[in-house]
Amino acid sequence: MEVNDRDILNVKDLHVQVKTDNGSSTLVQDINFGIEKGKILGLVGESGSGKTVTSMSILQLHDKKNMDIRGSITLQGRELNGLENKEMRKIRGKDIAFIMQNPMNAFTPVFTIGHQFIETIKSHTLLNKKQAKKLAIDVMESVNLPDPYKLLKNYPFQLSGGMLQRVMIAMAACLQPSVIIADEPTTALDLHSQLLVLRLLDKIRSEYGTSILLISHDLGVISEMADDVIVMQHGRIVETANVLELFDNPRHEYTKKLLRTRPTLYSQKQPYTYML
């Protein structure tokens, strides 16, 4: 993919190595892609192909003692690779939000959802507690989360995985980040919750113009959600295409294989087609 001025996020020649006892080993290499405003870029590939390593590199969450990240990662023209932790902490959450597979890990069990929601807002804005609470409730209402006042009083363990993931996404959306990285956001959820979460991501994209990097091994999810898709195998991008092109006319052997072996797209996952 060419570097494009319209890209909000751009990754160029990303190369990640992990230091080992006898030298170093490459985890991902020659990674190039960009995401335009309001677009969803799907990232697919089998387990171990380097999807999470790529997303953690963008977020600069690798342990720099063990990992060597080379290449350029720009967010609206600003280089992120090599930024100090302090700077990166300001960017994470505010400009790039991260939604992970297991929402339980994103919350601390001992505080209410409201406390964590409000503290997150306060740590990235100048809002006071009352204003932060109002923002949290407004956003939860705008994304159709039921009974936000009650939700805020709950502890994480009192909510289902699906509901927690939706709260997590509302939290991510309320600071209107330019990019959301969602790494397998629906994998741990039942089918109904998967649909709600995907709809929510799509609503946020259209409402706020957020660009989304959607990582999934589920081609059903990717086909419904993404504008463009990159396919990874063994730490490299093997194919980049518009989503319709990829499904109609996969070029790379690995993509063809992936499409042939998609297990659930036309069986139980079919509801995506008419429910989204």
Ligand SMILES: Nc1ncnc2c1ncn2[C@@H]1O[C@H](COP(=O)(O)OP(=O)(O)OP(=O)(O)O)[C@@H](O)[C@H]1O
């Ligand atoms: N901190 C690390 N140290 C050493 N190797 C790592 C580290 N993190 C990831 N790897 C290796 O890098 C490769 C890519 O891993 P990654 O987690 O990116 O895969 P993935 O595509 O996200 O897979 P999955 O679909 O299972 O989530 C794997 O071989 C993994 O073992």
Ligand SMILES: [Mg+2]
């Ligand atoms: Mg992963």
